[in-house]
Amino acid sequence: MDFSLTEAQQDLAALTRRITGDHVTPESLGPAGSGGFDRALWTALARAGILDAALPSSVGGGGFGLLEQCSILGELGRAVAPVPYLPTITMAASVLAESGGELTERLLVPALRGDRVLAVALPDTGTPTGFTAERDGSGWRVSGAQSAVPFGAFADAFLIQATSPEGDVVAVTDADELTVSPQQAVDHADAALVETSGAPATVLTGHAAARLRARGTVGLCALQLGVLERALELTAEYARERKQFGQPIGGFQAVRHRLADAHLDVEAVRLTLWQAAWKLSEGSDEGADAPEEVATAKYWAAEAGHRVAHTVVHVHGGVGIDVDHPVHRYFVAAKRHEFTFGGATAHLRRLGSLLA
Numbered sequence: 001m002d003f004s005l006t007e008a009q010q011d012l013a014a015l016t017r018r019i020t021g022d023h024v025t026p027e028s029l030g031p032a033g034s035g036g037f038d039r040a041l042w043t044a045l046a047r048a049g050i051l052d053a054a055l056p057s058s059v060g061g062g063g064f065g066l067l068e069q070c071s072i073l074g075e076l077g078r079a080v081a082p083v084p085y086l087p088t089i090t091m092a093a094s095v096l097a098e099s100g101g102e103l104t105e106r107l108l109v110p111a112l113r114g115d116r117v118l119a120v121a122l123p124d125t126g127t128p129t130g131f132t133a134e135r136d137g138s139g140w141r142v143s144g145a146q147s148a149v150p151f152g153a154f155a156d157a158f159l160i161q162a163t164s165p166e167g168d169v170v171a172v173t174d175a176d177e178l179t180v181s182p183q184q185a186v187d188h189a190d191a192a193l194v195e196t197s198g199a200p201a202t203v204l205t206g207h208a209a210a211r212l213r214a215r216g217t218v219g220l221c222a223l224q225l226g227v228l229e230r231a232l233e234l235t236a237e238y239a240r241e242r243k244q245f246g247q248p249i250g251g252f253q254a255v256r257h258r259l260a261d262a263h264l265d266v267e268a269v270r271l272t273l274w275q276a277a278w279k280l281s282e283g284s285d286e287g288a289d290a291p292e293e294v295a296t297a298k299y300w301a302a303e304a305g306h307r308v309a310h311t312v313v314h315v316h317g318g319v320g321i322d323v324d325h326p327v328h329r330y331f332v333a334a335k336r337h338e339f340t341f342g343g344a345t346a347h348l349r350r351l352g353s354l355l356a
Contacts, residue, residue: 006067006068008068009067012050012053012064012068013071013074015050016071016075017078019041019044019048020076020078021079023044023081024081026326028040028041029080029082032328032332033184033186033188033189034188034189035190036151036153036190036191037082037117037151037153037154042083042084045083045114046113046114051088052112053068054068054069054072055094055097055112058097059097059109059112060109061097066090067277069085070273070274071222073085073223074226075226076223077224077226077227077230078226078227078229079230080330082188084117084119084150084151084190086220087120087155089111090215091122091159091216091219092120092159092212093111093112093118094211094215095212096108098211099204099206099208102202103171103202107171107173116157117154117155117156118159119149119150119151119159119192119194120216121149121152121160121161122212122341123146124339124341125213125342125346126342126346127342129146129161130145131145131161131163131170131196132144132164133201133203134164135165140164140170140200140201141200142170142172142198142201143196143197143199144160144162144195146193147193148183148185148191148193150191151191152180152183152191153190154190155192156175157171157175158171158172159212160201161209164203166205168207168209169208170203171201172199172200177196179196180193180195181195186336187329213341214280214291215280217276217297217341218277218280218294220301220341221300221301222277223333224301224334225269225270227334227337228308228330229266231308231309231327232262232263232311232312234326234327234330235262235312235315235316236250236259239315242317255315258315261311262308262312265307266304268300268304269297269301272297273300275296275297276293276294280294291350291354292351295347295348295350298341299351302337302339302347305337306335306338306344309330312327312330313327313331
């Protein structure tokens with residue numbers, strides 16, 4: 001395994017950082033718990049070629065893959081950028097590119113142009129799906145419900161994990177066929193309760209759910225790495241500047257130990273993330289080649305994310321719980337990433353089952 005970043009990864013990360021630096025500001029993000037989708041930033045990323053760069057050239061992409069997507073996601077995490085890159089590109093677009101068919105033109109191409117947002121309704125690890133798909137005289141119909149679907153409030157189409165005789169994922173190409181109720185999560189108002197009773201759907205053959213879950217979990221770990229890395233940098237800067245008893249608080253042993261432990265946690269997230277991403281990118285079946293590595297990466301993203309997030313708040317003291325302070329956005333983003341697709345306990349149980 002070679003975790004050195006390639007030139008493409010470095011270039012895409014640098015470009016993403018520059019674009020997010022120009023667009024993401026406290027004013028653009030709005031009050032805590034509001035917004036959730038910066039369409040201007042999404043359009044800027046599409047025009048710069050960020051959305052299609054890390055997809056196969058066969059569908060008009062730049063010929064790169066998951067490793068490059070993780071580099072982009074890390075930068076989006078550092079900026080806590082409210083854009084649906086993870087569900088739209090890393091999950092939905094990547095799986096659609098592998099599946100091919102008429103959905104390529106209907107969903108994939110508009111998504112790469114930044115014209116459509118794709119959301120993915122995927123249950124947490126160890127939890128059964130709440131959707132079923134059945135065939136009638138006119139085709140496939142999907143029924144069921146799921147709460148807190150990320151970016152569901154802004155989605156134009158959905159990929160949904162559903163129980164069916166022929167496949168485990170269906171595509172609903174028109175969100176108007178579903179009942180989508182916006183919900184407010186801890187950091188943004190982008191989630192949605194998705195309900196349907198007989199919406200027309202297209203079944204993706206093969207084990208699409210496994211591919212969606214593997215790519216989505218690793219991509220989420222990349223987002224978490226960016227969040228934790230930048231949050232720790234801000235905290236270290238604060239510890240150097242904030243003074244108590246005539247000296248910077250970073251000089252106190254207790255604070256130094258907390259920051260040192262947080263640094264080790266961030267490095268653990270980094271190592272396990274790139275191990276899982278590398279293993280997936282090298283495998284032929286991305287849903288089955290690296291289950292242990294994916295579970296390990298998500299465990300560390302959740303467990304270490306919890307510890308680092310609380311260290312950030314504790315070192316900042318009273319300002320750390322101010323919802324208008326910049327570090328609050330990193331705290332709530334880290335907490336959300338901790339539990340998305342299942343928390344530390346769920347993935348530790350999965351890892352135990354795999355090893356047993």
